[in-house]
Amino acid sequence: MASITDKQYDQVPAKKVAFIGLGVMGFPMAGHLARAGHDVTVYNRTASKSADWVSEFGGNSAPTPAKAAEGADIVFCCVGNDNDLRSVTTGADGAFHGMKQNAVFVDHTTASADVARELAAAAREGQFNFIDAPVSGGQAGAVGGVLTIMCGGEPEVFERIKPVAGHFARAVTLLGEHGAGQLAKMVNQICIAGLVQGLSEAIAFGLRANLDMNAVLDVISKGAAQSWQMENRGKTMVEGKFDFGFAVDWMRKDLGLVLDEAKRNGALLPVTAVVDQFYAEVQQNGGQRFDTSSLITRLTPRK
Structure with a gap:
């Protein structure tokens, strides 16, 4: 079975591209580029x-990130965290050692704004370009080619990568200078944390009230309470199913980035801080790989 859904691709001139990191997101994202x-x-x-x-898709594989990047017009990347990102960029055999002049490195990792700025500076030194471009939409969005991409970088460089990234996205938006994409993703995760906790409390309340x-x-x-989380996770939360979607371990990594950034910029995030600790409880109870809707397990005994 194909790992990506059928999608109509806009006519974009073929590019030589590389993709580093073939996890649950990167595998289908790279597949869309090949298709x-x-x-x-x-x-x-x-x-x-x-x-x-x-x-599954054809193309080629390389033994190192540097070899994958050689001759590429655009190098896409989607790995785990800041340290993983440094390893595949500036580390031994990292992609930055293979980038050609004026090429673009597009990072889809959810990482810190600091590492985005750090790598943008390293790219300038190497005479190529960098865009931080974290994504939202999860595995389903990657498979369907309908991710939302939040970008930070230079407008001219962004315009060069936008139509290519559009093969696996429905929205690709430049939000400011380097680091702005990562900061926007933090805003996204703050919103999700509060929404999922609220939905968990609502469902737990309703179940205890013996409602259907x-x-x-x-x-x-169909009213003012509607959200993506309610539409896509509400009924599976009622059923106690948490074996899909964005893992608790990953959410805690992301919320750690959020809370670190808030310490620097002075933002007050009382709800986010509490929800982060609720996710820590889910981890301690064995739910590290449950999806984020498993917050409800703290509130309702599961069958």
Whole structure:
């Protein structure tokens, strides 16, 4: 079975591109690039993942990020955290050692704004370009090619990568200078944290009140309480199903970035800080790989 859904691709001149990191997001994102007709070379730390990708989509794999980046017009990347990102960029055999002049490195990792600025400076030194471009939409958005991409960088460089990134996104938006994409993703995660906690409390309350919560969600999702979380996770929360979506471990990593940034800029995030600790409880109870809607497990005994 194909790992990406069928999608209509706009006619964009074929580019030589690389994709570094073939996890649950990167694998289908790179697949969309190949399906759209670009010449794609992939790299993944676990080489078997690269082999699987080439078997499904064609293209080529490389033994190191530097080799993957050689000759590429655009290098896309989606890895785990700041340290992973430094490893595949400026580390030994990192992509920055293989970038050609004036090429663009586009980072889809959810990382700190500081590392985005750090890598942008390193790119300038190497005479190529950098865009921080974290995504929202989860695995389903990557598979469907409908991610939302929040970018930081220079307008001219952004315009060069926008139509190519559009193969796996429905919105690609420049929000400011380097680091702005990462800061916007932090805003996104703050919103999600509060929404999921509120939805968890509402469903737990309704269940204790012996309401038919599927019927209740059908009704209130047509009014002011409607949200993506309610539409896509409400009924699975009622059923106690948490085996899909964005993992608690990843959310805690993201909220850690948010809270660190808030300490620097003075923002007050009382709800976000509390929800982060609620997610810590879910981790301690064995829910590290549950999706983020598992916040409700703190409030309602599961069957």
